Structures are given as C-alpha cells and as structure tokens.
Amino acid sequence: MHTIRLRRPWLRSIDPQSPPDKVDVPDTAPLAATGGDRVTYRRAFNRPTGLTPTDxxxxxxSHYAADAIEVRINDTLISRSTAGEPIxxxxxxxxxxxxxxxxxxxSSESSPAALDGAVTLEIESVDS
Incomplete structure (x- = not known):
C-alpha cells in the first residue's frame, strides 16, 4: 500500500459568510478557536499518477472531533457517519x-468540531 498525506493547504470555514482560514490538517488550532457547531474543511488534490486498472x-x-461527519468529493456525498469512528x-x-x-x-456547542486527525489517500492493488 502507498499512502499520500493530505496535510496542506486546507481551508476551514466556520460560517459560509466569513472568509475561510488556511489551516494544516491535523488541525492543531485550539478547539475553542474553531467555535461554532459546524465546520467545513476543503482541499483540492489531483488524481494520483501511475494508477493501474487493478489499483x-x-x-x-483517522480522527475527528464531532458528533457527525459528511465527506464529499467533487460535490458527491461519499460518506456520512455519526459513530465517531475513523473513516x-x-x-x-x-x-x-x-x-x-x-x-x-x-458538533454540539459545548464541544467544537475539528479535523484533528490525519487525512490520507491509500493506494492498494487488488492483486496484492
């Protein structure tokens, strides 16, 4: 397996009307700094090169601080969870x-949301 870390650049939006903040992921900003009960992290990335038909x-x-999570790629919902488990x-x-x-x-008002774990792309060959 080959792993690609998606560390930076990320844009963190707390309010759709406010300009986003540039952050690294894992987000090491104090949780109180994120504020609010809804936080969206956005990042662009290219399709990994060298993929074969069996990849x-x-x-x-790996981790996030929230009661619920929605993950979208190119505006398509690919995952939704309320379990708090890694995705x-x-x-x-x-x-x-x-x-x-x-x-x-x-997340609830008493526990602000944050993407505080690693986000990675993992490339696996079906043959392996």
Missing part, C-alpha cells in the same frame, strides 16, 4: 483529474 484509491480519516472509503470511481474534497463536521 484502488481509499480516503482515510475509510473507496473513492476510485469518484476520482477526476482534479478533485475537491469537503469534510463537514457537526
């Missing part, structure tokens, strides 16, 4: 040459 590309999110989803069929990843976290 699969998985999106993995790993096959995105091979959803990939385009250029891609936009959006991760929206929802």
């Amino acid at each position: 699969g590309v998985w999106l993995s999110i 790993r989803v096959n995105i091979t069929a959803d990939l385009q040459t250029s891609n936009q990843l959006a991760i929206t976290l929802k």
Whole structure:
C-alpha cells in the first residue's frame, strides 16, 4: 500500500459568510478557536499518477472531533457517519483529474468540531 498525506493547504470555514482560514490538517488550532457547531474543511488534490486498472484509491480519516461527519468529493456525498469512528472509503470511481474534497463536521456547542486527525489517500492493488 502507498499512502499520500493530505496535510496542506486546507481551508476551514466556520460560517459560509466569513472568509475561510488556511489551516494544516491535523488541525492543531485550539478547539475553542474553531467555535461554532459546524465546520467545513476543503482541499483540492489531483488524481494520483501511475494508477493501474487493478489499483484502488481509499480516503482515510483517522480522527475527528464531532458528533457527525459528511465527506464529499467533487460535490458527491461519499460518506456520512455519526459513530465517531475513523473513516475509510473507496473513492476510485469518484476520482477526476482534479478533485475537491469537503469534510463537514457537526458538533454540539459545548464541544467544537475539528479535523484533528490525519487525512490520507491509500493506494492498494487488488492483486496484492
């Protein structure tokens, strides 16, 4: 398996009317700094090169602080969860040459949402 870390640049939006903040993921900003109960992280990335027909590309999110999460690639919902568990989803069929990843976290007012774990692309060959 080959792993590609999606560290930066990320844009974090707390309010659709406010300009987004540039952040790294994992987001190391104090949780209180994110504020609000809904936070969206966005990042562009290109389709990995050298993929063969037997390769699969998985999106993995190791940890997040939220009660619910929605993950979209190119405006297509690929995962929704309320379990708080790490996410790993096959995105091979959803990939385009250029891609936009959006991760929206929802949480209670007493516990602000944050993408505080690693986000990676994992390339696996079906043959292995």
